[in-house]
Amino acid sequence: xxxxxxxxxxxxxxxxxxxxxxxxxxxxxxxxxxxxxxxxxxxxxxxxxxxxxxxxxxxxxxxxxxxxxxxxxxxxxxxxxxxxxxxxxxxxxxxxxxxxxxxxxxxxxxxxxxxxxxxxxxxxxxxxxxxxxxxxxxxxxxxxxxxxxxxxxxxxxxxxxxxxxxxxxxxxxxxxxxxxxxxxxxxxxxxxxxxxxxxxxxxxxxxxxxxxxxxxxxxxxxxxxxxxxxxxxxxxxxxxxxxxxxxxxxxxxxxxxxxxxxxxxxxxxxxxxxxxxxxxxxxxxxxxxxxxxxxxxxxxxxxxxxxxxxxxxxxxxxxxxxxxxxxxxxxxxxxxxxxxxxxxxxxxxxxxxxxxxxxxxx
Numbered sequence: 001x002x003x004x005x006x007x008x009x010x011x012x013x014x015x016x017x018x019x020x021x022x023x024x025x026x027x028x029x030x031x032x033x034x035x036x037x038x039x040x041x042x043x044x045x046x047x048x049x050x051x052x053x054x055x056x057x058x059x060x061x062x063x064x065x066x067x068x069x070x071x072x073x074x075x076x077x078x079x080x081x082x083x084x085x086x087x088x089x090x091x092x093x094x095x096x097x098x099x100x101x102x103x104x105x106x107x108x109x110x111x112x113x114x115x116x117x118x119x120x121x122x123x124x125x126x127x128x129x130x131x132x133x134x135x136x137x138x139x140x141x142x143x144x145x146x147x148x149x150x151x152x153x154x155x156x157x158x159x160x161x162x163x164x165x166x167x168x169x170x171x172x173x174x175x176x177x178x179x180x181x182x183x184x185x186x187x188x189x190x191x192x193x194x195x196x197x198x199x200x201x202x203x204x205x206x207x208x209x210x211x212x213x214x215x216x217x218x219x220x221x222x223x224x225x226x227x228x229x230x231x232x233x234x235x236x237x238x239x240x241x242x243x244x245x246x247x248x249x250x251x252x253x254x255x256x257x258x259x260x261x262x263x264x265x266x267x268x269x270x271x272x273x274x275x276x277x278x279x280x281x282x283x284x285x286x287x288x289x290x291x292x293x294x295x296x297x298x299x300x301x302x303x304x305x306x307x308x309x310x311x312x313x314x315x316x317x318x319x320x321x322x323x324x325x326x327x328x329x330x331x332x333x334x335x336x337x338x339x340x341x342x343x344x345x346x347x348x349x350x351x352x353x354x355x356x357x358x359x360x361x362x
Contacts, residue, residue, distance in 0.1 A: 004098035005030055005353065006038045006120060008090065008112055010045045010105040012060075012070035013078075015229055016244070018271045019127045021076060022152070022172055023104050026125075028079045029173075029346035038083040038098070041070045042090045045107045046134075061088045075247070095119055100353050106130045109142035123148045123353070126156055126167075128268035132202055150352055152269040155289025168352045171293055172269045173342030178247060179278040183255040185330045190320050191221045194257035194281065196272045197228035197241065204263030204286065204307070211263065211312035212239075219320050225253050254279035258326060259319050262291065265306050269293050273301070274340065277333035282326045284315045294340065300333040 007023050023039065031037040043061035044054060064070040070086045072078055087094035090111040095101070098120040103109035109124050124147035131139050143149070143160060149167040151157045160167040193215075195208050216222040216238065226232060227242040227250060235241055242253060254260075260276035260283050267290030273283045274294055285291045287303040295301035302318065304311035319326040 003034075004036045004038075004096075004100070004120065006040060006096060006098045006101045007125075008040045008095070008101065008103055008108040009042070010108050012041050012043070012064055012086075013039075013072040013076070013084075014064075014069045014074070016072075016075040019104065019268070020072070021271065022127060023125070024072060024076050024078055024082075025173060025175070025342055026346065026349055027082045029342055030350070031079050031081045033346070033350065036083075036098075037081075038085055038096055039078075040085045040087060040090070040095060042087050042094075043070075044089040045105075045111070047107065047110060058088070061086075075244075092116065092119070103142075103147060106134055106139045106142045109145055109147060110138070113142075113145040113147060121148070121353075122146070123150060126151045126160070126268075129156065129159055129266070132200070132266075148352070150349070153290055153293050155292070156268060158289075168348070168355075170345055170348040170352065171340060172271070172274075173345035174271075174274055174278060174337065174340050175342060176278065176338070179251055179254065179275045181255065181278075181280040181334065182251070183280070185258075185280040185334075186323075186327050188256070188258040188280075190258045190323055190326055191219065192223055192225070192257045193259045193261060193316065194225045194227075194253060194276065195261040195263070197226040197230065197232050199230040202265045204265050207307060207309045207312065208261050208263035210309035211261065211316060214310060214313035215316040215320065218317055222320070225257060227253060250275075251279065254281055257281050258330075259284060259316060261312065261316065262286065263309075263312055264288060264290070267291065274337055277301075277330075277337040280330050280334050282319055282330040283333055284312060284319065286312070294337055295333075296336070299329075300336045301329060 013020050027037045027039050044057035092115050097118045101120040102123040102125050103112040104125045143163050151167050152172050157169050197205050224239045227245050232241040260281040262273040262285035270290050283301040286306045297303040302315040304315050
């Protein structure tokens, strides 16, 4: 058994990020099972970055050391038994010895692969195909490193298989204490729609906004709630924007919404649509591998082609005009999403840590 586990993040944890949240959930789950868990937060992780970026990282290191803003205090309750380590870089001297060490992003995998054996058995938690976050040749190169791969979705398993790599498939878990149904599904006005707003182009926010505009041209009663980390651009009065909402407020927004729109071009295993399902919201999403982990078209969600705002709008309008269909989709999605517990995910993760070698799994 690997009793000392180190997770290596690509940066600080001060803002809500899905991939970072997954790591913290695993850290909490494992420390509750008796593991000694460390989560490493580096000020600098991108090898080959310009000198200016490195200088900025030095400034950030000092700043966050003083104000503790590298911690997720504002948005996640990290178990105090988890050791949260803030380091200037991922140089080996800053990394504790252990029994297992887990890279959590492509740039961290480059570092972990070169650590001495005393840092622990080496794993790579693959949460996305991160060609949007770095040079594609380097990203693909990390998939071929001598690390034990854990993928969070079937489509990422397909990528690993195409590269001739073995892997363990462990879909994400969800915290059902934080999200659930408070407002009956059938009592919610169908005209209340919700969407994540993000400034990454591949998140498809522009497509989503266009789809919502098309839907509103046919249903003037449409009201939209957006939430996100980024500062939103100027929005029309029928759209409300919640920047960095608290956990309680986000749950309230989900529960006041009837439809959730997820227009991403690509996702590893997206959390917001799953959280919407937990809260009884009918999901309209793009037909991508990440969504298909829990979205079955016309059963647990309505799926539309990627980069096709008109098709998204058609499905939004379908639920606006058919309350029975909207309630049916919402209930089915809510029932299906219950299988994705953190207990199940941690069981599988613990088993992966205990094996001498990973095997491909569907």
